[in-house]
Structures are given as C-alpha cells and as structure tokens.
Amino acid sequence: MPVYEQTYRHYEGVYRPRTLIWTIIASRGIRRVWQTKWFKMVLFFCLAPFLIRAIQIYLSVNLELLQWMGFPAQQVEELLAIDDLFYLNFLQSQMFACFLITLIAGADLIASDRRTKALTLYLSKPITRLDYLFGKGAVALTYLYGVTLIPALLLMFLYAFFHEDWGYFWSQRTLFLRIVVYAHVLVLPMVLMILAVSSLSKSKVNSVVMFCVIYLIPLALCNILRETLDDPIITRFIPRDFWSLFCIQNIWAQLGNTVFHQDLPYEMHWMWYAAGMAVVWILCGWVLHRQIQAVEVVK
Amino acid sequence: MAVIEIQNLSKWYDMVLGVSDITARIEPGVTGLLGPNGAGKSTLMKLLTGQMKADTGHAAIGGIPVWNRIALYEIVGFCPDMEKFYERLTGHEFLTYMARLHGLPKKAARETAFEGMCRLGLEDAVDKRIGAYSKGMRQRLKFAQAILHDPPVLLLDEPLQGMDPLGRMQCVEMIREFGRRGKTVLVSSHILHEVEEMTHRILVLNHGQLLAEGDVHEIRELIEEQPRHVRIQTPKRRELSNILVAFPEVQTISFEEDPEELTVQTLSPDAFFQRLPALVLEQHIPITQIATLDDNLESVFEYLVKP
Numbered sequence: 001m002p003v004y005e006q007t008y009r010h011y012e013g014v015y016r017p018r019t020l021i022w023t024i025i026a027s028r029g030i031r032r033v034w035q036t037k038w039f040k041m042v043l044f045f046c047l048a049p050f051l052i053r054a055i056q057i058y059l060s061v062n063l064e065l066l067q068w069m070g071f072p073a074q075q076v077e078e079l080l081a082i083d084d085l086f087y088l089n090f091l092q093s094q095m096f097a098c099f100l101i102t103l104i105a106g107a108d109l110i111a112s113d114r115r116t117k118a119l120t121l122y123l124s125k126p127i128t129r130l131d132y133l134f135g136k137g138a139v140a141l142t143y144l145y146g147v148t149l150i151p152a153l154l155l156m157f158l159y160a161f162f163h164e165d166w167g168y169f170w171s172q173r174t175l176f177l178r179i180v181v182y183a184h185v186l187v188l189p190m191v192l193m194i195l196a197v198s199s200l201s202k203s204k205v206n207s208v209v210m211f212c213v214i215y216l217i218p219l220a221l222c223n224i225l226r227e228t229l230d231d232p233i234i235t236r237f238i239p240r241d242f243w244s245l246f247c248i249q250n251i252w253a254q255l256g257n258t259v260f261h262q263d264l265p266y267e268m269h270w271m272w273y274a275a276g277m278a279v280v281w282i283l284c285g286w287v288l289h290r291q292i293q294a295v296e297v298v299k
Numbered sequence: 300m301a302v303i304e305i306q307n308l309s310k311w312y313d314m315v316l317g318v319s320d321i322t323a324r325i326e327p328g329v330t331g332l333l334g335p336n337g338a339g340k341s342t343l344m345k346l347l348t349g350q351m352k353a354d355t356g357h358a359a360i361g362g363i364p365v366w367n368r369i370a371l372y373e374i375v376g377f378c379p380d381m382e383k384f385y386e387r388l389t390g391h392e393f394l395t396y397m398a399r400l401h402g403l404p405k406k407a408a409r410e411t412a413f414e415g416m417c418r419l420g421l422e423d424a425v426d427k428r429i430g431a432y433s434k435g436m437r438q439r440l441k442f443a444q445a446i447l448h449d450p451p452v453l454l455l456d457e458p459l460q461g462m463d464p465l466g467r468m469q470c471v472e473m474i475r476e477f478g479r480r481g482k483t484v485l486v487s488s489h490i491l492h493e494v495e496e497m498t499h500r501i502l503v504l505n506h507g508q509l510l511a512e513g514d515v516h517e518i519r520e521l522i523e524e525q526p527r528h529v530r531i532q533t534p535k536r537r538e539l540s541n542i543l544v545a546f547p548e549v550q551t552i553s554f555e556e557d558p559e560e561l562t563v564q565t566l567s568p569d570a571f572f573q574r575l576p577a578l579v580l581e582q583h584i585p586i587t588q589i590a591t592l593d594d595n596l597e598s599v600f601e602y603l604v605k606p
Contacts, residue, residue, distance in 0.1 A: 024396070
C-alpha cells in the first residue's frame with residue numbers, strides 16, 4: 001500500500017475566473033445528457049425538418065431540375081420560396097422537437113441534485129445560486145439551440161452557399177436578427193419551465209409528467225374554452241382570443257408572427273402575449289428562487 | 300482570537316425550533332459540537348456555512364458574515380451530513396468536479412483530486428464508481444471534497460458516521476493534524492467518545508440550545524457524579540432483588556412491567572459490576588441480560604438540564 005505524505009499543498013496557480021464557474025456545471029451536464037440512452041437518436045429525429053428544409057433550399061436553386069421533371073414552374077417557385085415565412089415555419093415546426101429535447105435534457109437537471117442532496121455540496125462551493133442555475137440552464141439551452149437557432153442559421157448559410165451569394169447575410173441582416181430573437185423567444189421559456197419543474201421534484205419521471213401536464217393541458221383547455229365560449233354574449237365582455245393567452249404555444253405563435261412581420265393568428269395585441277411570456281418567466285423565477293436552497297426544510 | 304463568532308443566533312422552521320439564541324466564540328484548533336440527534340447541530344452547521352439564513356442574530360467566520368458571501372467558501376470547507384452521491388461518477392471524477400467548482404483548472408483539479416483521494420486512503424478506488432463505494436468510503440470522499448482547497452476553517456457534520464475503523468482512525472488523525480496546524484475545525488457528533496478522540500474542547504447542544512461549553516473532561520465528571528441505572532433480566536427477579544438490597548452501592552431497586560426484569564440504581568457501577576458475577580455463581584441465579592441505561596448521550600443531557 002503506497003504511503004503518502006500527510007501534508008497539504010495549497011494550489012498556487014491561476015484560478016478560473018469566477019464569472020465562468022457556471023460553465024463547469026454546464027459542460028458536465030452537456031456531457032451527461034449526451035451519454036443518455038436514446039438521446040442521439042431523438043436529436044437526429046428532431047433535425048429531420050432541417051434536412052427537409054435544406055433539400056428545399058437546394059431545390060429552390062435548381063428549379064430547372066423540377067421543371068424538367070414536369071412540375072409547373074410557377075407553383076414550384078411559390079412552394080419553394082425562401083423568404084421570412086420559410087424560416088418562421090421552420091422554427092415553429094421545431095416546437096415539438098424543443099419539447100422532446102427539453103424533456104430529455106432538462107427533466108433531471110435539478111431533480112437529480114435534489115435526489116442526491118447535492119445542492120448542499122454545490123452551495124458550499126464558491127458559486128452563487130445564479131451560477132448554479134446558469135450552469136444547469138445552459139445544458140438544456142445548448143441542445144435547444146441545436147434544434148432551433150443553429151439549424152436556422154445553417155439554413156441561411158446553405159442558402160448563401162447554394163446561391164453563391166455571400167452578401168446574403170448582410171442583405172438579410174434583419175432576418176438574421178429575427179431568427180435570433182425568435183429562437184430565444186422559443187427556447188428561454190422552455191429552459192426556465194423545465195428548470196422550475198425539475199426543481200419541484202426529486203424524480204425524473206415526476207418532472208417529465210409535470211412538464212407534459214404544464215405543456216399540453218393548457219393547450220387543450222385553451223382550445224376547448226375558445227370554441228365553447230365563442231358566443232356573442234360572452235365575446236362582448238371577453239375577447240374570443242383571450243383564452244389563447246393561457247397557452248405557451250399560442251404565445252409563441254403570436255410572438256413569432258409579430259417578430260417575422262406575418263399575419264397574426266390572434267386578434268389581441270401582441271403586447272398581451274409578451275406580457276403572458278413575462279408572467280411565465282416570473283413564475284418560473286419565483287419557483288426557482290424558492291426551490292434552489294441547500295437546505296430542505298422538512299415540516 | 301476567535302475565528303468563528305456566533306452572536307445570539309436563532310432559527311425556526313415555522314413553529315419548530317432549529318437553534319435558539321446561540322452565542323459562542325470558536326478559536327483555532329478542533330472544537331467538538333456535541334449533541335443528540337435533533338439537537339440542532341446540522342442546523343447550526345448550515346447556518347454557519349450560509350446555506351440557511353438565521354432568523355435572528357449573526358455569525359461570522361474569519362470576519363466574513365456567513366450569509367450570502369461567496370468569499371466565505373474560499374476559507375471554509377464543509378462536509379455535509381449526506382449519504383447519496385452521483386453514483387455513476389468515479390470518486391476521482393467527483394473530486395475533480397468539486398475542485399473545478401473551486402476554480403481550479405482541469406489539470407490542477409485532477410491532481411488535487413488524486414492527492415485528496417490518496418490522503419484519505421482511497422487510492423485503490425480512484426477509478427471505481429461511487430455506486431460501488433462502501434458507506435465508509437463515501438464518508439471519506441465527502442471529507443476529501445471538504446479539504447480539497449486546503450481551507451483554514453473546516454466545518455464537519457458527523458464526518459465519522461459509518462466509517463470503518465481504519466478510515467475512522469485516518470480521519471481522526473487528519474482532523475487532529477488540521478487542529479495542530481492552526482486551522483479551525485468544528486466537528487459535530489452525537490457520540491461523546493468520538494469527540495474525545497479529537498479534542499477536549501466542546502460545545503454541547505440540546506433542543507437547539509447551547510447547554511454547556513468547555514472541557515470534555517468536565518462533562519465526563521458530571522456524568523460520573525450521576526447515579527447509573529442497570530436493567531437486569533432474570534427468571535428469579537424477587538430472589539435477586541432480596542440479595543441486591545444488601546449491596547451498599549445499590550440505591551434503589553424497581554420492578555419493570557416484564558416479570559423477568561428489574562432496574563437497579565447505583566452510584567458505583569464499577570463496584571456493582573465486580574460483585575454481580577460472583578453472586579450469580581454462588582446463589583445460582585441465572586441472569587439472561589444486563590443493560591446499562593445511561594451510556595447514551597441523551598441521558599447525559601438529561602443530567603445536564605436537571606435543576
């Protein structure tokens with residue numbers, strides 16, 4: 001058995017900047033999720049719309065190929081148009097992918113630490129609660145970028161590449177900004193919601209169930225209320241679209257169309273939906289503030 | 300000069316008292332925080348590590364107020380009372396991760412983690428998953444993460460719980476060594492002799508209150524002044540009690556509900572236990588069980604709080 005000197009050596013080298021400590025939590029979490037069973041397969045499945053859109057861009061450059069195959073030129077051109085709506089549709093089609101990725105990457109982020117009481121360990125190190133949350137949130141955020149922002153920007157790159165038009169990025173700089181803004185409108189509430197849900201449970205399964213309930217039930221309820229209360233007497237007092245405010249998917253749809261200057265799906269002003277989004281943020285922040293404590297008080 | 304200063308510290312969990320109006324000054328060296336389960340030791344530890352906010356009072360370590368100060372964790376190493384870990388990580392990976400949270404670069408963190416494992420005698424388990432660790436090994440790992448950054452102040456919450464004799468010996472020696480090197484170590488335990496092995500300076504906590512403060516030997520003497528209770532199980536309890544009444548060291552004898560049990564109160568347990576075997580042999584009185592009722596810490600505290 002080796003015998004080691006029982007003395008202590010204080011590290012005298014350069015320390016990592018305090019502001020970057022959260023990246024250590026993030027990088028470990030990203031690796032851990034990557035090693036999760038089925039994750040890579042789900043991620044690949046979630047990127048299928050990107051492949052389809054990439055093919056669409058390719059075909060939009062090679063319209064003559066389709067015309068040669070007998071497709072009517074004008075219809076094909078309209079169908080394959082690469083405009084703002086193309087990117088908006090792509091991002092909105094990724095909502096389900098975001099949902100899946102969030103579930104897999106995020107459900108156990110804080111739940112596992114609560115289960116193992118690791119919060120006590122984390123919070124006895126020189127990191128703040130915010131560092132901890134940034135680190136954990138960055139795990140889900142990274143993978144959500146992987147199915148929203150990054151593929152959307154890659155589609156822009158592919159368009160420029162196929163058209164050999166590198167000025168595309170400059171000429172479409174507002175589109176670039178819209179993509180960045182809307183991708184964040186999509187992913188940030190997802191991250192906050194899954195962190196809040198994960199902090200409420202010690203079990204991954206419970207977190208998954210809670211997130212599904214929060215994500216899917218309001219959507220169903222909103223649609224039911226919208227249809228059942230579509231009565232002129234009621235709509236005189238409560239606008240028909242009022243109920244859409246209570247569903248995150250509707251908020252995304254309204255804000256997405258606002259960001260991309262498209263026709264709005266709901267009649268109420270987009271500011272109401274932005275306020276709805278703010279409420280989601282505040283609620284999640286409140287839950288996290290309450291839950292992320294080293295000490296679990298058993299009453 | 301006191302390194303840890305506690306001033307009128309109180310904490311309630313709604314209507315339940317955690318700690319109440321604790322004032323203490325802890326100087327460099329090892330100090331034992333002694334108290335039965337539920338006495339408020341862990342609460343005090345968590346208040347001192349800033350993981351919980353006190354309702355009243357204040358505490359500071361090295362002049363740094365303990366609540367909401369990141370700088371505190373650079374001078375404090377905390378070994379919490381927890382059993383579960385990241386089971387899939389190896390011990391070395393876990394410690395590397397903990398070292399990196401202290402801001403050490405990757406390479407330095409790995410080296411520090413390896414040294415930490417060796418220091419605690421875990422060098423053979425470096426690449427073993429924590430899931431396969433025994434309870435004692437987990438305790439040592441937990442201890443290792445607290446001393447990774449070589450802090451001047453160590454707060455150890457039940458660090459010896461569940462440890463095997465070798466690990467226990469190493470840990471006790473290490474805690475003593477920390478004390479000898481001028482570091483401030485506050486170590487909690489509910490076992491008196493465990494604390495005695497590490498230090499003679501103790502704080503005694505019970506029902507959230509600071510009951511006594513000082514030398515462990517004084518506590519010992521207090522215990523020895525108190526009468527001891529011995530429960531004896533025998534099918535001939537009436538015959539035995541008739542004989543025991545004549546013993547000068549026996550103060551009282553009482554019969555329990557169980558028809559085969561009686562309890563003897565004595566001021567000289569040593570003399571009583573010396574005399575008892577001979578009696579059993581001479582009088583042919585079978586004794587099936589003997590238990591001393593006062594050896595646990597709870598009863599020590601009961602004595603201490605007696606008016």
